[in-house]
Amino acid sequence: MQSHGGGSGRKQHFRERLGVLRDTVLHRQVRQHLPQGRWTRRHWIHASLFTSIGIMVATIVPGFSNAIPVQQAQSHTTLTLRLPEPKLSNADGHASDNWQLVQVRPGQTLGSIFEELGIPAATMHRLLENAGVKSALGRLKPGMEIGFDLPAAGELRTLRYDRDPIHRVEVALVDGELKETVIARETTTRTVVLSGKVGRSLTRSARKAGLTSANINSLTDDIFKYDIDFNSDLKPDDRFSVVVEQTWREGELLSTSPVEAATFTVNGKLYSGFRYTRPGGKPEYFSAEGRPLKKSFIRMPIAYARMSSKFGARRHPVLGTMRMHKGVDYAAPTGTPIMAAGDARVQFAGWQGGYGRTVVLDHGKGHTTLYAHMSRLGNIKPGQRVAQGTVIGYVGTTGLSTGPHLHYEFRINGVHRNPLSVTMPPPEPLSGVQLAAFRTQTANALARIRTVENLIYADLQPATPAAQTQVAAKAAPAGKAKQG
Incomplete structure (x- = not known):
C-alpha cells in the first residue's frame, strides 16, 4: 500500500517540472526580443511587457497544478458480521404462511389445478369423498377462489373455499382423515x-x-x-x-x-x-x-322497430286492392323477438292463411291480440298462460308479406281497434x-x-x-x- 507521503512527493515533482518549463519559455521569448547592443526605448517597453507576462504565468501555473487531482490510495477494512438465523416458518408448518390462492379460469378443472400445484390426484380424490367438497368443487365456475395450505416440501394440509357469501369451509387432512370446519364470515x-x-x-x-x-x-x-x-x-x-x-x-x-x-x-x-x-x-x-x-298492455310488442303501416284503409301491397288494414305493422329484421302485449292465455299458435305463422292471445274480458307473419314461434303452445313481455315468436315474412315485419292486431269482443289509440282501463290500485x-x-x-x-x-x-x-x-x- 502506498502512503500519503508518496502522493505529496509526486505532486512536488510535478510542480518543479512546470517551473522549469515556464522558465524555458520565458527565456526563449526574452532572447528573441532582446537587442545585442544598446537598448532603445522600444526595447525597454518589450522587456516590461515580457516581465508582466512572466509574473502572470508564475501565478496561474501553480494554481492549475494544485487543481489537478492526484489519486490517493484508499485503505479497505473487512469486517465479519454475524447474520441472524433464517426463520423456518415454512418448515415448521405455520399454516398462515403457506396459503396459495387460485382463482379459477374459464375452462379450468379441479384436476388441472391440482396438477399445476403438484398435488397428487389421489389427494384430490380423497377430498372429493367429502360430500360438501364434491358439491362445491365438482363443477367450478370462473372467478371462484380456492385456497391451498401447502407447506414447503410437504403435502397438502388444508383446502378452503367459500360455500356461500357468508360461510367459508376449511377441510384439513389430519393423519389421512378429513376434518371439516365451517367459518362464519361477517357481512353488512x-x-x-x-x-x-x-x-x-x-x-x-x-x-x-x-x-x-x-x-x-x-x-x-x-x-x-x-x-x-x-x-x-x-x-x-x-x-x-x-x-x-x-x-x-x-x-x-x-x-x-x-x-x-x-x-x-x-x-x-x-x-x-x-x-x-x-x-x-x-x-x-x-x-x-x-x-x-x-299497464295492462304494451303499446309496442316489439322493441326498436319502425312502424311501416298504420291502422285504417290502404292499398294492399300484395293484392293491390283497397282494403281495411286492421292492425299496425312494425318493420324489423328477421328473428327480432316479439313479446306478449299483456298477461294472457295462448288461444292459437300455428299457420293461419295469409297471416302465415300466427299467435293469438286471450287477455280476458273480451280482449285479444294477434301477431302475424312470424318466422318461427316461441316456446309456447295453445292453452298456456304467458306473462306480459314473454317472447312468443320472432319476426319473419311468412304468408302474404313483402318483407320481414310484425302485423299486430287488437280486438275487443271481436271488433278490431287501433292499438295505438285504444284506451284501456287502469290496473287496480x-x-x-x-x-x-x-x-x-x-x-x-x-x-x-x-x-x-x-x-x-x-x-x-x-x-x-x-x-x-x-x-x-x-x-x-x-x-x-x-x-x-
Whole structure:
C-alpha cells in the first residue's frame, strides 16, 4: 500500500517540472526580443511587457497544478458480521404462511389445478369423498377462489373455499382423515341511494353510480318504460336516483338488491316508482299514489322497430286492392323477438292463411291480440298462460308479406281497434291496509332520495354530465314495512 507521503512527493515533482518549463519559455521569448547592443526605448517597453507576462504565468501555473487531482490510495477494512438465523416458518408448518390462492379460469378443472400445484390426484380424490367438497368443487365456475395450505416440501394440509357469501369451509387432512370446519364470515347490509345524471350514456352513468345491469334493466324495462322513451326523451342533465340494499363483506361488495325505489327527472318532470309485494303475489312497481306502473298492455310488442303501416284503409301491397288494414305493422329484421302485449292465455299458435305463422292471445274480458307473419314461434303452445313481455315468436315474412315485419292486431269482443289509440282501463290500485303499508315504505324511500338529491343538486344548476355520487342512507326507522 502506498502512503500519503508518496502522493505529496509526486505532486512536488510535478510542480518543479512546470517551473522549469515556464522558465524555458520565458527565456526563449526574452532572447528573441532582446537587442545585442544598446537598448532603445522600444526595447525597454518589450522587456516590461515580457516581465508582466512572466509574473502572470508564475501565478496561474501553480494554481492549475494544485487543481489537478492526484489519486490517493484508499485503505479497505473487512469486517465479519454475524447474520441472524433464517426463520423456518415454512418448515415448521405455520399454516398462515403457506396459503396459495387460485382463482379459477374459464375452462379450468379441479384436476388441472391440482396438477399445476403438484398435488397428487389421489389427494384430490380423497377430498372429493367429502360430500360438501364434491358439491362445491365438482363443477367450478370462473372467478371462484380456492385456497391451498401447502407447506414447503410437504403435502397438502388444508383446502378452503367459500360455500356461500357468508360461510367459508376449511377441510384439513389430519393423519389421512378429513376434518371439516365451517367459518362464519361477517357481512353488512346497507340501504343506499345511488344517484347520477344521464350524461352521454345512461348505461355508462348508471354503472358508474353503482347500479348493476339488472338494476338498469328494471329502470328501463319495468319501472319507467310506460312513461319515458329512453331512445329519444333523455337529455344529459336528466337525473336518476335509486334506492337499493348492498351487502358487503370485508370491504368487498357481494350483492346488490333489486330496485326498492327510484325517481327519474326528465326535462324537469319527476317520475317515481316503488317496489311492493301484495299478499300472496310477486313484487311489482307502483306509483307514489299506489297505482301499478305496469299497464295492462304494451303499446309496442316489439322493441326498436319502425312502424311501416298504420291502422285504417290502404292499398294492399300484395293484392293491390283497397282494403281495411286492421292492425299496425312494425318493420324489423328477421328473428327480432316479439313479446306478449299483456298477461294472457295462448288461444292459437300455428299457420293461419295469409297471416302465415300466427299467435293469438286471450287477455280476458273480451280482449285479444294477434301477431302475424312470424318466422318461427316461441316456446309456447295453445292453452298456456304467458306473462306480459314473454317472447312468443320472432319476426319473419311468412304468408302474404313483402318483407320481414310484425302485423299486430287488437280486438275487443271481436271488433278490431287501433292499438295505438285504444284506451284501456287502469290496473287496480292498492287500498286499505296494503295502501297504508305501501305509503309508510314510500315515505322512507322518498326521504332518502330527497336527502341525497338535496346534497347533490342543491343549486339545480347544470352540472358536469355523468357526475355520480353514492351516499349511504341512514338506517330505516323502526316499523318500516319491508316487502318483497
